[in-house]
Amino acid sequence: MNHIHKLRTKLAILAISLMLTSASAINGVLPIMKSDLRISQAQTEILSTLPNLFVIISILLSSLIADKIGMKRTVTLGLLLVGVGGSLPILISSYPAVILSRLILGAGLGLFNSLAISFISIFYEGHLRASLLGIRNAFENIGQAILTLLAGLLLTFGWRYSFSVYLLAFPLILILHFFVPETKVPKAAVEERKNPLAKEKIDSSIYSLFLFAVLMMISYFAIIVRFPSMAVALKGANVNSSIFLAIMPLFGIMAGLLFGIMNRVFRDKTVYLYLILLFTVNLLVSLADHHFTLLVLALFLSGVPVAWMVPHIFNYIGSISKTSTQLNFSTSLMVVGFNLGGLLAPSAMQFIQVLTRSKSLYAPFPFFTILYALILAALLLRQLKK
Numbered sequence: 001m002n003h004i005h006k007l008r009t010k011l012a013i014l015a016i017s018l019m020l021t022s023a024s025a026i027n028g029v030l031p032i033m034k035s036d037l038r039i040s041q042a043q044t045e046i047l048s049t050l051p052n053l054f055v056i057i058s059i060l061l062s063s064l065i066a067d068k069i070g071m072k073r074t075v076t077l078g079l080l081l082v083g084v085g086g087s088l089p090i091l092i093s094s095y096p097a098v099i100l101s102r103l104i105l106g107a108g109l110g111l112f113n114s115l116a117i118s119f120i121s122i123f124y125e126g127h128l129r130a131s132l133l134g135i136r137n138a139f140e141n142i143g144q145a146i147l148t149l150l151a152g153l154l155l156t157f158g159w160r161y162s163f164s165v166y167l168l169a170f171p172l173i174l175i176l177h178f179f180v181p182e183t184k185v186p187k188a189a190v191e192e193r194k195n196p197l198a199k200e201k202i203d204s205s206i207y208s209l210f211l212f213a214v215l216m217m218i219s220y221f222a223i224i225v226r227f228p229s230m231a232v233a234l235k236g237a238n239v240n241s242s243i244f245l246a247i248m249p250l251f252g253i254m255a256g257l258l259f260g261i262m263n264r265v266f267r268d269k270t271v272y273l274y275l276i277l278l279f280t281v282n283l284l285v286s287l288a289d290h291h292f293t294l295l296v297l298a299l300f301l302s303g304v305p306v307a308w309m310v311p312h313i314f315n316y317i318g319s320i321s322k323t324s325t326q327l328n329f330s331t332s333l334m335v336v337g338f339n340l341g342g343l344l345a346p347s348a349m350q351f352i353q354v355l356t357r358s359k360s361l362y363a364p365f366p367f368f369t370i371l372y373a374l375i376l377a378a379l380l381l382r383q384l385k386k
Helices: 007-019 024-037 041-049 051-069 070-088 095-113 115-121 124-155 158-179 187-194 207-235 241-257 257-286 290-320 326-357 364-385
Strands: none
Touching: 007 024, 007 070, 007 115, 007 124, 007 158, 024 041, 024 051, 024 095, 024 124, 024 158, 024 207, 041 095, 041 207, 041 326, 051 095, 051 326, 070 095, 070 115, 070 158, 070 187, 070 364, 095 158, 095 364, 115 124, 115 241, 124 158, 124 241, 124 290, 207 241, 207 290, 207 326, 207 364, 241 257, 241 290, 241 326, 257 364, 290 326, 326 364
């Protein structure tokens, strides 16, 4: 299998990740859809995160499906669902059709979410594998930036044409077919996933990390989902939110490339830096009620702590996992946590607004700010006691 070392094969495997974060590509279109379809704020926001529901389900099924039909065919099936389901609103632009479209999109994304990493882990080893995994993360942000920008440009022709960005899945299917060899998930890994808790006890800190992963993604998606509506409220209906949403992943790309350096410099203190950044981002949104510049700054910075915290969590899991069973279960649990947080973001924002009896779009963010401050204080106190 010498052909797997060719540059075109590596690029083909990395290209799969271009679509992984595409669910949020149409966020800039949401205010226009809200007006055109005459739906509520909550109904609008759920369109952004609804795919995460089926992503979670598909992730849990993808390994079993890949063992039956092969990884390459499973990824192809996922991309097919993304292309067909994601672009459905071009033909049928009613709210129920958009809901169906988002669910099919999520099912497709979930099928190849973990397999995009598995291809690299199976085909490559050592420093090359680590390098490709880092580049793969950058490809996610590059894809998000490109698709969000394209969706914003296509908005000129009408909001339903913005969904044509998901047609990119079809050329990716051809690239996958011609340049990536077929393989299957190793049988040992499949057996472990069927009963992940059969042999070893999972470290209790993993469950705390799972809850934190859910919270982090709730606050992260809250900013991304609500930014278009807040931007329109501040600057008027003519503001094109997609431009800002397309620039935001660039900060995540740069942050991801700096992760190794930050981890070496700050070592075990890095988690405090991440929490300070999460606190700062939500504080900026809380203060941005009449300041568009603060809102944009918060949006751009929001991807930085996530770009650092996600690899930090997986690095920690790798350091405490004594067996592949523990590693597989803990990794899958975190991926589910990240997607669950995205799914719950609109509901969490509505719940906080009901709780605070506020109709303000900014109401959830002081709550997140206080929560991160409490978590940071608790960790500092624990460190002082030690």
